[in-house]
Amino acid sequence: SPQFAQLLERLRAEYELVIVDTPPLLAVSDPAAVAPRADGVLLVFRMTSRARPAAERAREQLAHLGANLLGVVVNG
Numbered sequence: 001s002p003q004f005a006q007l008l009e010r011l012r013a014e015y016e017l018v019i020v021d022t023p024p025l026l027a028v029s030d031p032a033a034v035a036p037r038a039d040g041v042l043l044v045f046r047m048t049s050r051a052r053p054a055a056e057r058a059r060e061q062l063a064h065l066g067a068n069l070l071g072v073v074v075n076g
Contacts, residue, residue, distance in 0.1 A: 008037055025058045026073035043069065046076035 011018045022031040035041050039072060043058055045051050055072065062069050 004033075005037055026054060026062060032061065032065055035062055036065045038067070040068045040070040042071055042073055044073045044075065047074055048076070 008018065008020075020034055022034050025031040025035070025043070043055065043060060043062075045055055053076075059069065
């Protein structure tokens with residue numbers, strides 16, 4: 001929403017670093033709205049047998065959105 005974009009701009013003016021934590025990219029639509037407005041995106045994945053295909057789908061979706069993928073954090 002326009003209010004979210006305005007909030008990000010105010011926070012950028014006041015703080016050196018703003019971190020926005022979102023739900024999983026492939027589970028809900030909220031991250032798709034946030035990612036293009038962020039300066040960069042870090043994907044966090046739990047290592048499972050399905051992690052690689054999910055990571056590839058997430059990378060494709062972020063590229064389609066024009067988001068700046070900074071890197072990947074693997075946990076678990």
